[in-house]
Amino acid sequence: MAQHLTEQDVRRMAAYTRIxxxxxxxxxxTVELNAIIxxxxxxxxxxxxxxxxxFHPIGDLSNVMRTDAEVPGFSQDEALMNAAxxxxxxxxxxxxxxxxxx
Structure with a gap:
């Protein structure tokens, strides 16, 4: 197993990531991270x-969201009709x- 990271590298990464x-x-x-590498x-x-x-796993997509349009909702009675x-x-x-x- 090659030594990609030193203990000093691991200490620096831990401090940087606040671990x-x-x-x-x-x-x-250090041994475990080198094994992963x-x-x-x-x-x-x-x-x-x-x-x-x-550069993007899905390809050249543009906005795939629907347009933001107002749609009718429930009336208060409809929303509460199944309330215990x-x-x-x-x-x-x-x-x-x-x-x-x-």
Whole structure:
């Protein structure tokens, strides 16, 4: 296994990303990160001659969102028609904090 990262590199990355690593964790983290990098090594062996870079995985898309248009909604009675308990034009639900009934 090649040594891609040193313990000093790992300490710097941990400080930069604000990940708390104890001094006794740094050597093991260095070994694990280097193993991950080694696992990516086969990617460097791919023949990429003539392959165009992909800047966006979906291609050349423009805005795929619908237009923002006003649509009719429910009336208050329609919205509340299945409510178990209504109070003043609102749903009445059981209290979940502090105990007690609706």
């Amino acid at each position: 708390g690593l104890a001094d006794d964790e740094v050597p093991q983290m 080694d696992g990516l090594e086969p990617i460097t062996e791919y023949d990429l001659e003539g392959v165009e870079p992909t 308990v209504r109070e003043g034009g609102s749903f009445r639900i059981p209290r979940i904090l502090g105990g007690g009934d609706a």
